[in-house]
Amino acid sequence: MKIGFVGGTGHIGKGLALRWGKGSNHEIFIGSRNESRGREAAEEYSRLLDEAGYEHEISGGDNRFAVENSDVVLVCIPYKSVFETMESLSSVFDDQVLISPVVPMFKSEGQFGCDDCCAALDIDNATPEGVRVVSAFHTVPAKPLYEFDNPLECDVIVCGENDAKMVVFDLIDDIDGMRGLDGGDLSVSRLTEAVTPLLLNVSINNDISHPMIKFISP
Numbered sequence: 001m002k003i004g005f006v007g008g009t010g011h012i013g014k015g016l017a018l019r020w021g022k023g024s025n026h027e028i029f030i031g032s033r034n035e036s037r038g039r040e041a042a043e044e045y046s047r048l049l050d051e052a053g054y055e056h057e058i059s060g061g062d063n064r065f066a067v068e069n070s071d072v073v074l075v076c077i078p079y080k081s082v083f084e085t086m087e088s089l090s091s092v093f094d095d096q097v098l099i100s101p102v103v104p105m106f107k108s109e110g111q112f113g114c115d116d117c118c119a120a121l122d123i124d125n126a127t128p129e130g131v132r133v134v135s136a137f138h139t140v141p142a143k144p145l146y147e148f149d150n151p152l153e154c155d156v157i158v159c160g161e162n163d164a165k166m167v168v169f170d171l172i173d174d175i176d177g178m179r180g181l182d183g184g185d186l187s188v189s190r191l192t193e194a195v196t197p198l199l200l201n202v203s204i205n206n207d208i209s210h211p212m213i214k215f216i217s218p
């Protein structure tokens with residue numbers, strides 16, 4: 001699969017690019033607002049995988065480069081920049097599956113909260129019609145992804161249209177220990193987006209580093 005990362009120079013982009021980049025199953029395209037920053041990030045991720053002895057196909061450039069080369073695009077940018085960025089890329093999108101881990105989150109008086117909106121629906125409205133938006137990975141913290149040889153025992157709730165969700169479930173299966181769960185259609189994403197600030201508050205108040213979610217059945 002050809003996977004592009006808009007804002008792939010940041011935390012969650014790095015983590016997922018390393019997980020999918022190791023081995024030769026996927027071709028990774030790292031995007032940035034700045035072409036050289038995208039290339040430098042791709043070089044850094046390639047070096048990390050080289051040092052661990054993995055083959056990889058990772059290249060970098062600007063965000064247009066990441067979108068136009070990919071079948072699946074991850075939007076790894078802050079919520080506040082979503083509209084401007086999607087508009088600037090609208091002519092490059094084709095019929096990709098677009099994955100949103102975007103959380104419309106804020107911090108106020110030492111606590112995290114969520115804006116009264118749905119980032120995935122906003123992204124869906126801001127992209128051309130053929131693009132199929134799926135929301136996923138909101139509850140996966142970036143740092144544990146960097147340790148790309150450690151299995152991540154966590155669940156990932158996936159929301160969107162059925163065919164596009166299948167593509168994302170396959171990508172989740174490629175990350176050791178991770179399980180994808182169907183959350184429903186894209187409008188449900190509002191609920192999964194709100195779990196992230198909850199996890200961060202629990203993390204701070206209870207001194208639990210990088211909490212994730214796992215559904216259990218008695």
Ligand SMILES: NC(=O)c1ccc[n+]([C@@H]2O[C@H](COP(=O)([O-])OP(=O)(O)OC[C@H]3O[C@@H](n4cnc5c(N)ncnc54)[C@H](OP(=O)(O)O)[C@@H]3O)[C@@H](O)[C@H]2O)c1
Binds near residue numbers: 007008011085
């Ligand atoms: N970090 C996590 O653990 C985590 C977990 C789950 C979900 N998320 C969500 O994933 C998204 C990315 O999170 P992150 O932690 O990776 O963010 P980040 O590291 O702060 O930023 C990611 C990238 O976004 C680009 N960016 C920053 N400001 C921008 C702007 N005004 N316009 C366009 N691009 C801009 C930057 O790339 P360039 O400067 O190279 O363009 C930056 O490297 C967020 O919506 C977040 O809620 C994060």
